Amino acid sequence: MRADRRMLVLRAVIEDYIQSQEPVGSSALTKGHQLGVSSATVRNDMAALEEEGYLIQPHTSAGRIPTQKGYRYFVDRLTKRVPLSPAQRNGIDAFLSGSVSLEDVLQRSARLLAQITGQVAVVASPALSKSRLRRIELISIAKTTVLVIVITDTGRVVQHAVSLSYSNTLTEQALANLSDSLNTQCRGYTLAGVSQQMLTGSYKVTDEQTAVLLQDLSTVLSQMAEEEESGNLYMAGRSQLTHRHTVPIGELASLLDALEEQVVLMRLMTAQSELSQQHGGVSVVIGSETQTPGLMHASVVTSGYGHAKAERSTEELSEYDLNDTPIAFVGSIGPTHMDYATTMTAVRAVASYLTQFLSNSEEE
Structure with a gap:
């Protein structure tokens, strides 16, 4: 007792x-x-x-x-979650629903989270390496060049010109048919998974030119995934934090320096977003738990969003497919005396909205 x-x-x-x-x-x-x-x-x-x-x-x-x-x-032991009021939820929906693109909604999300918490908000965009294929198009633009257009489940459109080692004799219809075949076989796979499927997929390749094209495409997609292992960071709220008189100057300076180390933040918050699914959708690291010198007097609250959904049966999934892991994160960084209940609720709410936003984008 x-x-x-x-x-x-x-x-x-x-x-x-x-x-x-x-x-x-x-x-x-x-x-x-x-x-x-x-x-x-x-x-x-x-x-x-x-x-x-x-x-x-x-x-x-x-x-x-x-x-x-x-x-x-x-x-x-923070079991008491502070629920958002109907007005707050409506405010979030109204503020974010006016977004015209994924980039716009991520920027708005960072600003909104900073306003709610009075702390620094960090939102990461989905990396190509964690995105899934929605559609791929192949277009001949020269005798030795094929343009590959990749549309991901996050709405990103990426294009790359593939230089061929031979003169392309494939007709537009042949390239369209190959595109359709790839979309049927590879929709829902990561780019690394698509790359692997191009080499091992059950295609009825009847000519050497198509086989070589698939090898070239496989290499390009693999390189695209490897070159972008992490997405961009959208940050807001630093000016608000500097005007708070409750954070000692020395601690504030260290925190602001840490915010400049975006690679370190990306690594920390990506790891925490993956752990967040084991802690009710949100993860909290405090002080030395961050293993980051500039955050010794700060806390980081993180949640993952856009959880990867398998579009194929378990038997069809390969090692290149994502499980139920988030494709990016949203989080809040502030002093250790932050209002944890409110911050955790706000981070979780924004992450939920972003997950729904991506889900709706997939259905369009």
């Missing part, structure tokens, strides 16, 4: 500190929370929590503030 009450005291300290960013004392806790015990008992519980590493007393005779261990305990 004492241990349970102690953890209720810890939760109360963290909730009050998130609201005020001021050290919390026992008297304030007994007045603001129905703990059912005296101020002296709460003071003893806080001392015990400090000994156990959940709280720290920044100054003698001052109240206490949470440590990273305290925040981790709090977040892991």
Whole structure:
């Protein structure tokens, strides 16, 4: 019973500190929370929590503030999700539904998330390596050149001119038929999977020229996937963070420097987005858990979006196909005293919208 009450005291300290960013004392806790015990008992519980590493007393005779261990305990047991109000949901739909392209909706999502949380929002675009084929078109543009146009399930259109080592004698109809065959065989595969299917697929290739063309196309698609292992980052909210007076100047400078290391952020948040499916759709790393020097006093909340959907049976899926993993991420970065409940809800909501946006794009 004492241990349970102690953890209720810890939760109360963290909730009050998130609201005020001021050290919390026992008297304030007994007045603001129905703990059912005296101020002296709460003071003893806080001392015990400090000994156990959940709280720290920044100054003698001052109240206490949470440590990273305290925040981790709090977040892991944060069962109370703050639901978005109907007005907030309608606001999200209205703000994002005006998007005219995937790039536009990602930029809008970053701005919206930054506005909701008051923190830095980061949204990644889907990389070609994680996108799936919706359609491929082959067009002859010269005697030794075929233009390959790839349309992915995320709505991206990528084209590449394939230089042939011979004079192309395939007719437009022959290329159209080959395109149709590839679309039938490879729709729903990643580009690496399409590349492999071009080499091993059950095509009725009756001439050497078509066989060589497929080999060339396979090489091009494989290179396209390898060259873009990660997507672009859309970021918003840095100016809002600099105007917050609750973040010490030194910590703020380190955080802003870390935000410039986009490769590091991409690696961290991609890994966390994949783990988020094991934690109710959102993952939280705090301070040293980020393994990033500039984020030692920050927390990163991440969710994946656009989960890959297999369009083929289990028997047809190859090692190049994606399972139920996100194709990109959305996240929020802020001080460790962030409002975790609100931030987690907002990140999850925006990720859900983006997943639905991509799903609707696939059906068009």
